[in-house]
Amino acid sequence: MGYQFRLGERWRLGGALVGVESPTYNRGRFFVAPIPVLTCDLGRVELNAIYVPRYGEYNRFAVFGFYFSVPFK
Numbered sequence: 638m639g640y641q642f643r644l645g646e647r648w649r650l651g652g653a654l655v656g657v658e659s660p661t662y663n664r665g666r667f668f669v670a671p672i673p674v675l676t677c678d679l680g681r682v683e684l685n686a687i688y689v690p691r692y693g694e695y696n697r698f699a700v701f702g703f704y705f706s707v708p709f710k
Contacts, residue, residue: 641676649676662696682707 639653653674658667675686683706691699 639672639674641674647678649678650674651676661698664694 639651641649641651644650651674653672654669655672656667656669657663659665662668670689672687672689677684685704685706687702687704689696689700689702691697
């Protein structure tokens, strides 16, 4: 679940709430975290970039992620 603001014709910036359950995050316990999302609209697909900052014992490593999405327009 998230929301993004338009930054022009092709770019959007916003955030999403993400549920995470992984042995490497929060000692393997499920948690919900806000994640910033930057999106570039490429027409039929969108390129998304996320950043998960290092945060004490909950997340020991800062992570960048990229993924494509296909919007239902």
